Amino acid sequence: MPVARSHLGSTAPISDVCLVPEDLERSLDFYQNTLGFVLQHRMPGFADFEAPGAVPGVRLALWEREHLAATTGASPAPRGAGHAVIVAVNLERPEQIDELHADLVAAGVEFIKPPADYPWNARCVYFTGPDNELWELYAWLDGIEPGKV
Template sequence: MEFAQRHAISDVCVLCEDVEGSIAFYRDKLGFKLRHRAEGFADFSGAGLTLALWEIDHISRHTGMDDTRGPGAHKVCIAVNLPAPAEIDACYAELGAKGIVFQGPPADYPWNARCIYFSGPDDELWELYAWLDGGPVGAVDKEQG
């Protein structure tokens, strides 16, 4: 059995420039509950997994990773699957009222999903999506759907 079939993703970690500014964004605008806070690091409880923030300077200093800035830098997209397309429109209104700036209004995309996109404070991309009638396209494993 492959690694990805044995182990669920438990955390998504955003490498950030300013942990305090990122904490404010995720706590105050998106409503995540701060769970742990340490030097250069914070994590939040949320539905389904842990969202963590790690300051670039801190991770570089402690791990020796030096490819976290500029071209080829580590990037992340955080996707949230909502239960119905109407939820996309509701989130667009709710988060827009909190100051989230979207790349555009809710739209239906060729992969059969209604989506909205926005960026967090460290240019991490967020995608909120809901499958349209017929569900996802391109399933490789028919048993998995």
């Protein structure tokens, strides 16, 4: 017997990537002053940003963990000690990875390791945000995206 499937993925575009920080002020400082995102909305326990050059209509949002729990009933406890989310940024050219890496290092961002070419045909570099959210900056080598179906 086939399992019913929602059409959400084919009918409703993703509008926000929402991170759930412990300390909203610390995250606001990091995303505005270190990474350069432009604040669009600020309310108690919540903020969102415009990312110049991002996919039109998609925002990066922050919803403070305790505020989220108090207003929605969601558990305030994060699961596990690993990364719960990866925010990936696709750049047009591999050289941009090294340029942006240098720019972010100068702004005080600490990277897991230097930029490198990976077996999935991409040049990548990784850093973490204030609440252990993992950021991946990547560009396809030779413009070839592997595994496309």
